[in-house]
Amino acid sequence: MDSSRAETPVAGLPGALREHRTRHHLSQLDLALRAGTTQRHLSFIESGRSVPGRTMVVRLGESLELSPRDLNELLLSAGYAPVLPESSLDGPELAPVRTAIDHLLRGHMPYPALVVDRAGTLIAANPAVGLITEGAAPELVGPGSNVYRLALHPDGLAPRVRNLAEWARHILARLGHQADLRAELAAYVPEPGPSAGVLGFAVPLRLRSRFGDLCLMTTVTTFATAVDVTLSELKLEAFLPADAATAEALSAAAAETAAATSVEAGGGAVPEVSRGRRAPGRR
Secondary structure (H helix, E strand, O other), rough: OOOHHHHOOOOHHHHHHHHHHHHHHHEEEEEHHHHOOOOHHHHHHHHHHOOOHHHHHHHHHHOOOOOOOHHHHHHHHOOEEEOOOOOOOOOOHHHHHHHHHHHHHHHOOOEEEHHHHHOOEEEEEEEHHHHOOOOOOHOOOOOOOOOHHHHHOOOOOHEEEEHHHHHHHHHHHHOOOOOHHHHHHHHOOOOOOOOOOOOOOOEEEEEEEOOOOOEEEEEEOOOOOOHHHHHHOEEEEEEEEHHHHHHHHHHHHHHHHHHHHHHHHOOOEEEEOOOOOOOOOOO
């Protein structure tokens, strides 16, 4: 008998496994072949007639290419302890990550870049983000705030976004796992007009600013090989100018910020990873 097995029943595993398999458009035979088992065995697991060991659950989760969080939850549904850590972002385990994040944010100047978690909570940002967030309500800005709410809230960026309907669809498409937030933000979004307002290859953020209108493209970077839940859910969202005027405006804004910071604080350091927010860790 597997000594790592918890006392909770496996009642939730059949449904969870079937849901993940269906979402990935895999037949029982497809998944069985990936996991190195038989369709009959997998059928028994999904019907609750067979109780898989921890190793089999992990193999099934990996074959489904589940995220670290989903793999841990699949194990819990089977009555097993999670196998992947969920470290505090402020803890020593992720100190190299904080250093890497600061390096990436600094390196992206004079263009805006920020780091968010799975829920869209702001973890860190470089000074150039200030041009994007200027004029937003204080409660919508800063570490711990939600960047998706900031983007679409009437007291956030929304009044300054020229292509709000198109940009909002891009934001809402990323909130499939956050039904309540998606419903809240969808109520702020107007119906899209006849013009798509795209660049031909991407939906830009067209934003009014005191340096003129900005046209920004976005890229998203993740830690591709992460096996820590917290790390796997971090995203670096970087903005890039889509035209020369925007590049000039961002450079001018960054120079202004650097000059002001030099006078007031003797340097222009990129804000560090928030120390006030901790991701729950399993020890």
